[in-house]
Amino acid sequence: MTVTVDGQVRHRWPVSTGRDGGPPSGTFRPERLERTWHSRKYDWAPMPHSIFFHKGYAIHGTTEVRRLGNRASKGCVRLHPSHASALFALVKSAGMGRTTIVVSNSQVYAGRP
Secondary structure (H helix, E strand, C coil), X not given: CEEEECCEEEEECCCECECCCCCCCEEECCCEEECCCECCCCCCCECCCEEEEECCEEEEECCCHHXXXXXXXXXXXEECHHHHHHXXXXXXXXXXXXXXXXXXXXXXXXEEC
């Protein structure tokens, strides 16, 4: 994942995306922020610092940090918990309306253009 702020790269972080395809490609705005969340669909799996962006897909922290850099999730974009916390704070600070999430060919970009 590449995170930009005002057009400048601020972070590059490894992520895990979906084993069976991952999130849809496209350009999105955050729809909802949840500091603490659990997946109702996947056995109440923890999803800390969730940034929901399209039909239940989210960028969120994971406890499965050893899997980062590989396809491992059911479809969401998973980050190291400290990276998810930092991204959550950036989005909250900038505002959801000023944040863009771009998913393209398993690459994820988040930032303020």
